[in-house]
Amino acid sequence: MYGSSGNVESEGRYGLIDWIPSEPLGALNVRFYRYDPETGQRERLALVYNDEDGVYDTWVATDATHQPWYPWDPDDYDFLVSNGEVTFNFAGGDEEGKGLFKLGTTYAMYLLPVDTLGNWGGGGYLTFKLDERYSDDDEPVVELIPDKATVTPGGTFTVTVKAQNVKEYVADEYMEIVADHEHSISGGHDVSFNSALTYIQIPVVYSKDLSVSKVEMPNFMPKKMDLCATNDYQAVTPDATFNVLTIYRGFVDGAVESEQATDVLAKITFEVPSDYPTGTYVSAQIGYEGMFAYYPDYSELPNSIFRDSDDRPIDGIVTDLSPQSVLVATSTNETLIVKHVSAKSKSILKKVITPKRVPLKTERGER
Structure with a gap:
């Protein structure tokens, strides 16, 4: 990304992905991937949601032709991931997701930048995995459940x-x-x-x-x-x-x-x-x-x-x-349909997770 640096820092169920472009960006496009824990084979992913609350809650595996590029806010240089709620800082406005990143599974985020003159830069993968003392299936959680809507x-x-x-x-x-x-x-x-x-x-x-x-x-x-x-x-x-x-x-x-x-x-x-x-x-x-x-x-x-x-x-x-x-x-x-609002604060967690900069690894060839 024009000589930028990028990093992934994990704190159990949370991980902070951040990057620094070497010059202002006019656009930033991202894709997401998942790696099979047994075979290591990479899957191309697309975001979907299964109900009408407007919250992305499912990945669908797809091929190179149908895998979408997601326009990211070019002025936003980080992404806080967790196995719970996340906020995608898309160029058209923030979108919420929940339960997308599973504990113990390896994912990757591919970033493809465009400068303010419309020139495409060299992209790069940021690979991450969230580790905890348990899996998503046996996560110890206390929650409230109402009996009616x-x-x-x-x-x-x-x-x-x-x-x-x-x-x-x-x-x-x-x-x-x-x-x-x-x-x-x-x-x-x-x-x-x-x-x-x-x-x-x-x-x-x-x-x-x-x-x-x-x-x-x-x-x-x-x-x-x-x-x-x-x-x-x-x-x-x-x-x-x-x-x-x-x-x-x-x-x-x-x-x-x-x-x-x-x-x-x-x-x-x-x-x-x-x-x-x-x-x-x-x-x-x-x-x-x-x-x-x-x-x-x-x-x-x-x-x-x-x-x-x-x-x-x-x-x-x-x-x-x-x-x-x-x-x-x-x-x-x-009933009324109300868009979900994330209960987690990215600004608070970013103060807890202090990243150190490492070179962004770039893989050429098929994206």
Whole structure:
């Protein structure tokens, strides 16, 4: 790219791809590729989405004739990838994607630049792979799942706080990531230790006009006594007031629960006011301190906490911070299609991942 440099830096489930052109660009075109983990054969990829939310969620393998070039914003010099949500900085405007880059799979991004005079430059591949202590199939994640898409004024809906693969992940007390330097991924070893899961705290921030009518906390940890508590309060800051319901779960030796263990931490039933305006949304999401511009008492900040029997934080568990919205409508058959908005902030993560520059590898021949 006119003597540019490029780099890929990985931090577990995230990777920062960046490049520096040696002169201003008039256009930048990109293509995406995937490598078969068993054969190493390269696949040409095209973006598609399977529903009407406008979020790319699937790759389709194609051939050279049908593989699209995606016009990239020529003034944008990086791309934050993850196995969750990503933002494609296309020339026509940002587009969202989700679940496109799988853990443990090697991908490549090919960049073909054009200068401000219309001259085509030499392109180059940036190859990357995201590595974690687990695969996408057994990723430990806590998420909110609403039981319906619409609710009538005066009605109720239930949000399930689900902890998928968390118990299984914590059962392995030694976890390690080994960086794949062959694909320009830095970081070496990432090792974490933990003993038995003892404590979980999940704050759920919900719309200010909702009220909590019921909280159920089924048995979660097998062969342990479950301790359960909640705290429903208002977090008041100079900028806003938030309703927060914090779920507390403790697991100790004692009388074993007779109920079969599940992966559900809580089921929260919310009630909508009878005079709530229709055509608007109510929502709930897992809270974290970054939602608050200012909060006087750090100990009360709504953060998720996972601790082991030695009172150490357990590393690697994902909390899905995406807001879960429910439409208030006169009929539960009424729906609105709303374009998804990414919950992850590229600007915040770029401060965490500090890249070092390495020469951009260029492969000539068929693109």
